[in-house]
Amino acid sequence: xxxxxxxxxxxxxNEPAWVRWVLTxxxxxxxxxxxxxPLASVxxxxxxxxxxxxxxxxQDPDARAAIRLTLTTAVIAVPFNLVFGVAAAWAIARFExxxxxxxxxxxxxxxxxxxxxxxLIYVLLFGAQGWFGPWLQAHDVKLIFAVxxxxxxxxxxxxxxVARELIPLMEAQGSDEEQAxxxxxxxxxxxxxxxxxxxxxxGLLYGVILCNARAMGEFGAVSVVSGxxxxxxxxxxxxxxxxxxxxxxxxxxxxxxxxxxxxxLTLAAKTWVEWHAARQRAEDARLARDE
Numbered sequence: 491x492x493x494x495x496x497x498x499x500x501x502x503x504n505e506p507a508w509v510r511w512v513l514t515x516x517x518x519x520x521x522x523x524x525x526x527x528p529l530a531s532v533x534x535x536x537x538x539x540x541x542x543x544x545x546x547x548x549q550d551p552d553a554r555a556a557i558r559l560t561l562t563t564a565v566i567a568v569p570f571n572l573v574f575g576v577a578a579a580w581a582i583a584r585f586e587x588x589x590x591x592x593x594x595x596x597x598x599x600x601x602x603x604x605x606x607x608x609x610l611i612y613v614l615l616f617g618a619q620g621w622f623g624p625w626l627q628a629h630d631v632k633l634i635f636a637v638x639x640x641x642x643x644x645x646x647x648x649x650x651x652v653a654r655e656l657i658p659l660m661e662a663q664g665s666d667e668e669q670a671x672x673x674x675x676x677x678x679x680x681x682x683x684x685x686x687x688x689x690x691x692x693g694l695l696y697g698v699i700l701c702n703a704r705a706m707g708e709f710g711a712v713s714v715v716s717g718x719x720x721x722x723x724x725x726x727x728x729x730x731x732x733x734x735x736x737x738x739x740x741x742x743x744x745x746x747x748x749x750x751x752x753x754x755l756t757l758a759a760k761t762w763v764e765w766h767a768a769r770q771r772a773e774d775a776r777l778a779r780d781e
């Protein structure tokens with residue numbers, strides 16, 4: 491019986507060579523058609539008329555304002571989601587309380603709601619005709635069609651990423667080490683800094699990278715709340731759309747190449763984190779075997 495089971499497993503993993511080659515070719519062809527080719531076309535179109543026009547497009551005041559706003563939004567939104575993600579993951583992984591399943595469901599809400607709908611929600615809440623619009627106008631507070639509204643929309647669509655990376659990680663690790671630290675006299679902050687944070691650092695960094703990538707590339711929610719004011723409330727994706735609609739293809743692809751470069755940097759950072767996390771797991775496994 492055992493020999494039969496081993497033989498079945500062996501046949502399942504040892505497919506004929508032509509099957510492996512076909513599957514590999516299909517995967518590589520899919521990547522080339524839907525990933526590498528579009529990415530190459532962005533840089534090709536951006537540089538079609540030379541480096542001079544490419545650089546001039548990026549030096550345009552509206553383009554620089556869009557790049558600056560995109561980076562500013564990410565710098566504000568990511569730390570908010572980092573704090574929320576750690577707090578939510580700790581609460582869900584370490585405690586039992588009423589409404590826990592509801593909290594998990596709410597964390598996943600941005601994954602199931604269209605970003606456009608999310609942006610519309612903020613307009614209905616804080617717009618001139620929204621629930622809080624008259625009060626905001628009376629106190630000269632502007633959220634919609636301004637930078638604060640863009641930040642709020644970006645925070646909403648990106649807040650699941652850190653929490654969703656940490657929750658399964660912290661549940662799998664358990665709380666034995668943290669309880670041991672408390673028994674030995676560590677304060678809550680010391681326990682978090684010296685026990686919890688080192689254990690979750692790679693998952694936390696991975697979630698932050700994904701959150702930052704989504705924050706910089708968000709279009710739908712930001713498009714609704716921004717007002718498309720050139721030089722003020724246009725992020726890079728919105729600026730690319732405007733340039734493309736005006737048939738200014740060189741400038742549009744030049745700005746799109748900035749997003750592509752940011753995506754490549756994000757991919758490199760993600761790969762680095764995965765490599766170090768795998769290396770640490772292998773080292774921990776080796777130490778466990780030696781003990």
